[in-house]
Amino acid sequence: MTCWAGIDSGSWATKAVVIDAEARVLGTAVVRSGADLSGAAERAYLTALDEAKRATTDVSAVWATGFGRQSVTFADGSRTELDCHGRGVVHYVPGPIVVVDIGGQDAKVIRLDDTGRRLAHRMNRKCAAGTGSFLDEIALRLGIEAYELDRLADGATEELELSSFCTVFAGTELLTLIRSGKRPADLASAAYRSLVMRISAMDVFPGRVVATGGVVAHHPHLVRMLADKLRSEVVVPPHPQEMGAFGAALAARDGAVAVGPEAHHDT
Amino acid sequence: MPDETRRIAAGVDAGTECLKAVIVASDGQVLGRAVVPARGHFEACVHEVLAAALDDAQVASGDLAGIAATGFAMNCVASATMTATDTLCHARGAFHRVQTAMTLVDIGGRDPHVIKVDGGGRRVEARGVRQCAAGVGSFLMFTARHLDVSATGLQDLAAAAVQPARVSSYCSVFSTTEVLERLREGARREEIALGAMHSIAERIVEMGLFEDPLYVCGGVAEYFPGVLGALASLSGRQVHTVPEPLLTGALGAALKLLDESLVSGGAKAEVRQ
Amino acid sequence: MTAIRSTAALRDAMGGYFRALGEAAERKTAPVAWCSSVGPVELLRALGFAVFFPENHAAMLGAARTAQRYMPIVHSQGYSPDICSYLTSDIGAYLAGETPLQAYGLPGIPKADVLVFNTNQCRDVRDWFEWYARRWNAPVIGVRSPRAIDDVTTNDVDGVTVQLEALVPALEAIAGVRLDAGRLAETVATSRRTSDLWETCLQSASRRPAPLNFFDGTVHMGPAVVMRGLDEANGYYQRLLAELGERARDGVAAVPGERYRLYWDGMPIWGRLRALSGLFAEFRTAVVASTYCNSWIFSALDPADPLRSMARASLELFIVRSEQPKVRYIEAMVRRYQVDGVIFHDCRTCPSNSNARYGMPRRVSEELGIPTLVLDGDVNDLRCFSDEQARTNIEGFVEQLADVRPVRMDAS
Known part of the structure; x- marks a missing residue:
């Protein structure tokens, strides 16, 4: 049975998605990227195929996206994560929309028109980078796992502010709050609020907002705060963490124009 | 029968990455030491590190002439009878160990400092790193995590490298992205580990103020001596390490307290310069 | 990609310029003026100055990436990393005693007899010149330009013209010649x-x-x-x-x-x-x-x-x-x-x-x-x-x- 695959090689996690001709998701996988990006891509790919009950010979094309897209040596083409997140989301949510992708090292805002075509994108200023890793650092300071932050923040009672846009400064501010004996629940909530402030300042958000990325998948509290801040509905589509990989699989199925260096191999 | 003139003090250095405590006698002998990571609320960590140091020294808290605190969270040391700023304590602690005027570089979890120490062990000038380059020690810990080694394993990796990978941003956040880029380009983990250490040494050299002899203390000197080699090659100077570099601040704080209490009789004091 | 063949002639032309500049500075065959990139170079040339453009020099340091070594030297002296990296690269190279002009036989950058700025681009270029002026005890003169101009008005032009005219006597004194209108x-x-x-x-x-x-x-x-x-x-x-x-x-x-x-x-x-x-x-x-x-x-x-x-x-x-x-x-x-x-x-x-x-x-x-x-x-x-x-x-x-x-x- 013919299928298509997409690999999203992220800085922290590598995601793979296998789809059929109707873009139904047959299998997914998330593995740690580690120091060997191409090895991680292969593991994710094979795991997703296994879940999809397909063999590599069933796959008519694999496309790659994400930070390590050039390292996915077996890919037939690649598109940036800016493209794939938008492409994946419009499959579920019709445009015009604004996609907010919150990953391990950065955040992106992608504006799409009513036909799902990309109008513009913004990446966070370098100074405000480190979004997912910022939550990891805070969890580490609080002596808990990052996924526990979400539940913790639900118990917040005091609104604390981290005013820096720089991740390093915000980290120092957080330490100062810890030093002054603030409650962990309020600190977790402050960390989320700090991310929301940074994201909301990246662009204007007319209309419907869709959130994707690993951070979105594991931190629903952040999504609620983002909706409050933007005074708009924030939709979380299916499999937000694998959205980039899903978009890459769609690009593979639809035969998008590759602009990257692999384009040269074709000619 | 206890020696009535030999007095004992505790020093606590409550840093951003870990808390250090030493128990020191007035003759300068270190009787006990302890280090715990900074996790959760500082008060609990302070309690833990002090208890462990007292236990190591086999001294009861009632026998202490006082407790001196320094470091980022010095005000969380509720039992402190004295507090003093980091650079002052590092200068005092380093001077006690090496007995010479020096340029002292303290590299800890967040804010490195270059401190000029005179022949009397006093701090005469101190310079902090530019804000954007803060978080250098934490940056090394992050790098270790991405290379799948423990923080101390980073040093073993770096020691096996010939050439450092290029990590040139002054901002620790940008440097982090660079580490990931080098990984993707296929740089060896060893080269990346050494590159991260070189990057920190560059931030330190930029601060200026260097004169011989040059001494280094702080957690980075303890756990990541690769930074010292990089510092030597970038500054073109010999780099010495203060013995037990991690404990320099805590030691200096305890000594300050003993210095002060000779004069003031141990009243709660705050030393700032 | 087909390379542009004239690049060889470009190297010759630039080499000739740098060597002539070096000769003027070394043998004192002509007074040396430093000029900001869009400063009054025609006036300087008409008075016989050999003209050096430090911004061009800084760009060379940037392209060679040696700037990365030089900037921290100046940052450690209290110049912020947030100000012009041309300034910090160039002064850093000077303090390190290095210049890419050594490839053209110059021992170092040519020492200025006068430094002439135009602030139409920024203030940093003047701060940059003043650093050298203090070092060499050389005069810094120039044009303080209006900025953020809508349409260029006669008043704007008059204001700068007056300043250019005022530079003439000072430059004549340094050059030791009178300005020849024809030249x-x-x-x-x-x-x-x-x-x-x-x-x-x-x-x-x-x-x-x-x-x-x-x-x-x-x-x-x-x-x-x-x-x-x-x-x-x-x-x-x-x-x-x-x-x-x-x-x-x-x-x-x-x-x-x-x-x-x-x-x-x-x-x-x-x-x-x-x-x-x-x-x-x-x-x-x-x-x-x-x-x-x-x-x-x-x-x-x-x-x-x-x-x-x-x-x-x-x-x-x-x-x-x-x-x-x-x-x-x-x-x-x-x-x-x-x-x-x-x-x-x-x-x-x-x-x-x-x-x-x-x-x-x-x-x-x-x-x-x-x-x-x-x-x-x-x-x-x-x-x-x-x-x-x-x-x-x-x-x-x-x-x-x-x-x-x-x-x-x-x-x-």
Whole structure:
């Protein structure tokens, strides 16, 4: 049975998605990227195929996206994560929309028109980078796992502010709050609020907002705060963490124009 | 029968990455030491590190002439009878160990400092790193995590490298992205580990103020001596390490307290310069 | 990619200029003036000065990436990493006792007898000159220019002309000669000729495919920057122009298989010029025009009215203008060069050359109906530039162009 695959090689996690001709998701996988990006891509790919009950010979094309897209040596083409997140989301949510992708090292805002075509994108200023890793650092300071932050923040009672846009400064501010004996629940909530402030300042958000990325998948509290801040509905589509990989699989199925260096191999 | 003139003090250095405590006698002998990571609320960590140091020294808290605190969270040391700023304590602690005027570089979890120490062990000038380059020690810990080694394993990796990978941003956040880029380009983990250490040494050299002899203390000197080699090659100077570099601040704080209490009789004091 | 053959002649021309400068400084055959990049060079040349442009020198340090070693030396002396990285690179190199001019036989940068600035671009250039002035006990004089000008008015021109006139006696005293009006007019005429030739070279890129691009321009602009008012500059550009004519005729492209065309606003990122040039080529995208290369076009220069026309030329420049004329200028370039998008380089240490900070990219996008992209970076300080972020931004931008106007591989 013919299928298509997409690999999203992220800085922290590598995601793979296998789809059929109707873009139904047959299998997914998330593995740690580690120091060997191409090895991680292969593991994710094979795991997703296994879940999809397909063999590599069933796959008519694999496309790659994400930070390590050039390292996915077996890919037939690649598109940036800016493209794939938008492409994946419009499959579920019709445009015009604004996609907010919150990953391990950065955040992106992608504006799409009513036909799902990309109008513009913004990446966070370098100074405000480190979004997912910022939550990891805070969890580490609080002596808990990052996924526990979400539940913790639900118990917040005091609104604390981290005013820096720089991740390093915000980290120092957080330490100062810890030093002054603030409650962990309020600190977790402050960390989320700090991310929301940074994201909301990246662009204007007319209309419907869709959130994707690993951070979105594991931190629903952040999504609620983002909706409050933007005074708009924030939709979380299916499999937000694998959205980039899903978009890459769609690009593979639809035969998008590759602009990257692999384009040269074709000619 | 206890020696009535030999007095004992505790020093606590409550840093951003870990808390250090030493128990020191007035003759300068270190009787006990302890280090715990900074996790959760500082008060609990302070309690833990002090208890462990007292236990190591086999001294009861009632026998202490006082407790001196320094470091980022010095005000969380509720039992402190004295507090003093980091650079002052590092200068005092380093001077006690090496007995010479020096340029002292303290590299800890967040804010490195270059401190000029005179022949009397006093701090005469101190310079902090530019804000954007803060978080250098934490940056090394992050790098270790991405290379799948423990923080101390980073040093073993770096020691096996010939050439450092290029990590040139002054901002620790940008440097982090660079580490990931080098990984993707296929740089060896060893080269990346050494590159991260070189990057920190560059931030330190930029601060200026260097004169011989040059001494280094702080957690980075303890756990990541690769930074010292990089510092030597970038500054073109010999780099010495203060013995037990991690404990320099805590030691200096305890000594300050003993210095002060000779004069003031141990009243709660705050030393700032 | 077919290399531009004139590059060898460019090296000869620049080498000749640097050697002559070195000789003047060493053997004292002529007084040496330092001049900011768009300072009153014609006046200095007419008085017989050998002229040195430290901004050109700083760009050389950036391109060689030695700047990365020099800047921290100056930062440690209390100059902020947030100020002009040209300044910190150049002074750092001086303190390190190194210069790429050693390759031309100069022992070091030529010591100035006078340093002449024009603040039409920024304040930093004056601070930069004053550092050397203190070191050498040399005079710093110049023009304090109005900035953020809407339309250039007679009053603006008068104000700068008066200042230029006031420089004359001071410069005469240093040079030990009186200003010869005929020689000034000749120098202005030569300079204008350079400007016209350079402009024609750049305009050759309005052809499809473009025979030269922004990255070529940043190399070949050398004579327009440092040899204005010298005949050798014109000899070089005649030669380059002939070659560009051949390339256009033969369809030789700066970017083979050119599919998309972009405009670049802001400073080059000297230490990543080659990498970026390769990246755009990979995406078959030609950066066909730029504010930067156009900044050495001085069409107002007029030998019939030398000082006044110099004043006007210095005021008409893009960098001296307010937001509206800047947007109108970019609009004209977008039309002339038929570009598909505009890249704004937000240069961390050069606010004067960064136009992304007051909402211009968005306005340009809305008013001209073309996409824009902001790239974070710096002219010399590579610590403010992320290869990764730049690549994803640029690649994503080209994908966006490709989705609007798809060109299949086989079309090229």
